[in-house]
Amino acid sequence: MTFEQIKKLDTSSAMPTYGRFDAAFDRGEGATLWDVEGKKYIDFSSGIGVNSLGHRHPAWLAAVEGQLSRLAHTSNLYYNEATARLTDKLTSFCPQGSRVFMANSGAEANEGMIKLARKYSFDRYGEGRNEIISLKGSFHGRTLTTLSATGQDVFHQFFHPFTEGFVYADANMDSVESLVNERTCAVMFETIQGEGGVIPLDEGFLSELWRFARERDILLLADEVQTGIGRTGSLFSFPEFPDVFSLAKGLGGGLPIGAVVATEKCAEVLGPSTHGSTFGGNPVAAAGALAVLETVGNEEFLASVVKKGEYIRDGLKKRNLPVSEIRGRGLMLGIDIEGVEAKPLCAALLKNGLVSLTAKTSLRFLPPLVISYEEIDEGLDILKSTLEEMK
Numbered sequence: 311m312t313f314e315q316i317k318k319l320d321t322s323s324a325m326p327t328y329g330r331f332d333a334a335f336d337r338g339e340g341a342t343l344w345d346v347e348g349k350k351y352i353d354f355s356s357g358i359g360v361n362s363l364g365h366r367h368p369a370w371l372a373a374v375e376g377q378l379s380r381l382a383h384t385s386n387l388y389y390n391e392a393t394a395r396l397t398d399k400l401t402s403f404c405p406q407g408s409r410v411f412m413a414n415s416g417a418e419a420n421e422g423m424i425k426l427a428r429k430y431s432f433d434r435y436g437e438g439r440n441e442i443i444s445l446k447g448s449f450h451g452r453t454l455t456t457l458s459a460t461g462q463d464v465f466h467q468f469f470h471p472f473t474e475g476f477v478y479a480d481a482n483m484d485s486v487e488s489l490v491n492e493r494t495c496a497v498m499f500e501t502i503q504g505e506g507g508v509i510p511l512d513e514g515f516l517s518e519l520w521r522f523a524r525e526r527d528i529l530l531l532a533d534e535v536q537t538g539i540g541r542t543g544s545l546f547s548f549p550e551f552p553d554v555f556s557l558a559k560g561l562g563g564g565l566p567i568g569a570v571v572a573t574e575k576c577a578e579v580l581g582p583s584t585h586g587s588t589f590g591g592n593p594v595a596a597a598g599a600l601a602v603l604e605t606v607g608n609e610e611f612l613a614s615v616v617k618k619g620e621y622i623r624d625g626l627k628k629r630n631l632p633v634s635e636i637r638g639r640g641l642m643l644g645i646d647i648e649g650v651e652a653k654p655l656c657a658a659l660l661k662n663g664l665v666s667l668t669a670k671t672s673l674r675f676l677p678p679l680v681i682s683y684e685e686i687d688e689g690l691d692i693l694k695s696t697l698e699e700m701k
């Protein structure tokens with residue numbers, strides 16, 4: 311099909327929930343994509359942080375194809391080797407006694423994390439201690455409960471009644487403390503707010519938050535859906551293990567997946583019949599995720615992510631681009647460019663062969679973690695020429 315045929319089919323049949331850009335991709339290799347017309351693009355987006363190993367990574371492809379050709383699904387009524395190996399591998403990076411619940415998306419993982427926090431509190435303290443403090447500017451998903459958890463008013467429209475029991479703090483201790491009361495059971499946060507504009511939380515605030523919450527048995531819930539699995543140059547982005555954290559996007563390497571990881575204190579809170587998911591832990595997705603963890607989960611690989619992040623920062627400087635601010639860590643970067651709006655810039659970049667993202671009013675780069683230096687240079691050259699065009 312031509313691009314126009316695909317676009318017509320889609321726009322006449324899919325709900326108009328997405329403002330799509332004018333491109334339909336056909337194939338990819340590493341951090342390079344080709345659209346249905348054969349035009350080449352450099353991928354600085356990874357399908358919103360999902361394709362952590364880029365496109366058609368040999369280890370990922372072999373794992374997924376191998377599992378797919380044997381068995382695609384059996385449900386959680388039975389054991390499965392791929393899923394068991396994945397949860398074992400994930401916990402091998404976590405403190406002793408940690409456990410995992412497998413889900414299919416970021417929102418579903420966050421739902422599980424919220425359920426876990428409330429049940430932990432119920433088991434220990436009884437009814438009524440169920441309030442969760444989340445942070446203003448956060449993004450936690452599109453289900454009714456994760457919309458409630460999202461600390462942005464624009465998401466709290468149309469769909470009333472939303473799930474109760476969420477209050478919103480500014481990212482500082484004074485604000486968090488002012489919201490704590492006898493009902494508080496958890497604080498939920500992203501260490502770098504992704505959709506909120508690539509806004510890192512202050513490190514001092516995070517360490518204070520850890521101390522404060524630990525003293526009161528208030529659970530720390532880290533939403534690592536965007537920041538997890540090597541994105542920031544460490545396997546997880548938090549300074550210390552929280553009580554519970556959620557994963558999704560980059561974990562699957564391209565297939566839908568989500569995970570709730572609980573450290574020992576919370577590991578057994580979700581007991582028999584308290585939670586479940588038909589597709590959760592799907593063996594094909596699990597086999598791919600295992601290949602992601604085996605590739606990403608070592609010091610050498612993680613150091614390469616840090617180096618590539620620095621290479622992008624240096625590359626922006628070298629090209630004398632009018633950058634007013636760069637935020638983020640590793641290969642999760644939010645960039646403000648003087649006098650240029652992010653949305654039209656992102657569209658112009660796509661036209662010129664660079665796939666990028668926006669986050670609020672910033673340009674956002676989430677390239678595959680395996681992107682080559684040549685691909686980075688090609689992408690930054692497209693950014694430079696596009697900015698010159700837009701002058």
Ligand SMILES: *Cc1c(COP(=O)(O)O)cnc(C)c1O
Nearest residue numbers: 415416417449450451504535536
């Ligand atoms: C993308 C994202 C989500 C939602 O994930 P879905 O897979 O779209 O449900 C939740 N939290 C954060 C931090 C995200 O970036």
